[in-house]
Amino acid sequence: MAKKNKEQKKITKKLLNKYRLVILNEDTFEERISFKLNRLNVFVMVTITSIVLVAGTTFLIAFTPLREYIPGYSSTSLNLRATQLVATTDSLESRIMINQEYYKSIKKVLTGDVKTVEFDIDSAIQSQKINPQEIDLKPSEQDIKLREEVSKEDRYSLFESEKSSLDFSLFPPVKGNITSEYNATEKHYGVDVAVLKDTPVKAASSGTVIFAEWTAETGHVIILKHGNNLLTVYKHNASLTKQQGEQVKAGEVIATAGSTGELSTGPHLHFELWRDGYPTDPSNFIDFEQ
Numbered sequence: 001m002a003k004k005n006k007e008q009k010k011i012t013k014k015l016l017n018k019y020r021l022v023i024l025n026e027d028t029f030e031e032r033i034s035f036k037l038n039r040l041n042v043f044v045m046v047t048i049t050s051i052v053l054v055a056g057t058t059f060l061i062a063f064t065p066l067r068e069y070i071p072g073y074s075s076t077s078l079n080l081r082a083t084q085l086v087a088t089t090d091s092l093e094s095r096i097m098i099n100q101e102y103y104k105s106i107k108k109v110l111t112g113d114v115k116t117v118e119f120d121i122d123s124a125i126q127s128q129k130i131n132p133q134e135i136d137l138k139p140s141e142q143d144i145k146l147r148e149e150v151s152k153e154d155r156y157s158l159f160e161s162e163k164s165s166l167d168f169s170l171f172p173p174v175k176g177n178i179t180s181e182y183n184a185t186e187k188h189y190g191v192d193v194a195v196l197k198d199t200p201v202k203a204a205s206s207g208t209v210i211f212a213e214w215t216a217e218t219g220h221v222i223i224l225k226h227g228n229n230l231l232t233v234y235k236h237n238a239s240l241t242k243q244q245g246e247q248v249k250a251g252e253v254i255a256t257a258g259s260t261g262e263l264s265t266g267p268h269l270h271f272e273l274w275r276d277g278y279p280t281d282p283s284n285f286i287d288f289e290q
Contacts (some may be wrong), residue, residue: 015040182281189279190272197256197267221259233272
């Protein structure tokens with residue numbers, strides 16, 4: 001124990017021994033600066049200085065733009081541009097997918113590749129087993145109150161005029177005799193109207209030209225997109241007067257009738273009407289007779 005105490009006293013004495021650090025002028029040996037130090041002070045000062053340097057360096061790297069000059073760290077502007085590019089790429093991919101689905105639907109219109117809608121026979125039979133007399137169709141008190149509130153709100157609705165603007169009638173693109181009627185089983189999804197060559201073909205309703213090109217089978221084809229997911233198709237034209245992207249009004253001339261394409265047998269207009277991606281008999285909505 002005595003030896004240990006003596007060793008500890010020696011270590012303490014060495015740490016607390018005072019030294020003098022003097023800075024002299026080499027030519028005149030004039031004393032410029034002097035410091036009284038001991039080993040403990042020097043150790044403490046070196047430790048504090050090291051901690052301050054490490055903390056300052058960490059702060060500069062973490063919270064200042066100086067870290068951009070260190071290899072392996074990317075700049076803030078580069079990260080921002082990368083984030084913007086990722087968001088733009090994602091939106092472009094979504095837009096491309098939407099356009100691809102849209103182009104597929106147009107391709108179906110041009111080629112007539114339409115699948116028939118299949119109904120579930122079991123569900124139809126099950127619905128026939130339901131007795132309507134057993135169903136309670138009386139409205140509840142909450143339903144009556146809700147209907148009264150809605151009727152009061154709709155009485156002064158600002159959208160009544162807009163609802164009426166959605167209703168529109170179809171204009172006959174040409175006048176003539178129907179030589180071939182609509183027949184979905186034979187994939188004839190329109191009507192053929194016999195007309196003289198170069199007869200003006202008019203838009204059935206206001207809309208936008210989404211396709212105006214030449215096809216080998218149907219000649220000059222123009223497709224218009226209208227409201228309510230409605231498409232009108234005009235085939236075998238001699239020439240087109242409108243281009244893709246143009247806006248047209250109902251009754252405006254968009255083409256001249258002819259007999260172009262491999263499937264044409266004479267001057268006529270092949271007219272199709274599509275709703276929500278499915279063909280519809282145009283003669284149910286338009287009177288083509290002269």
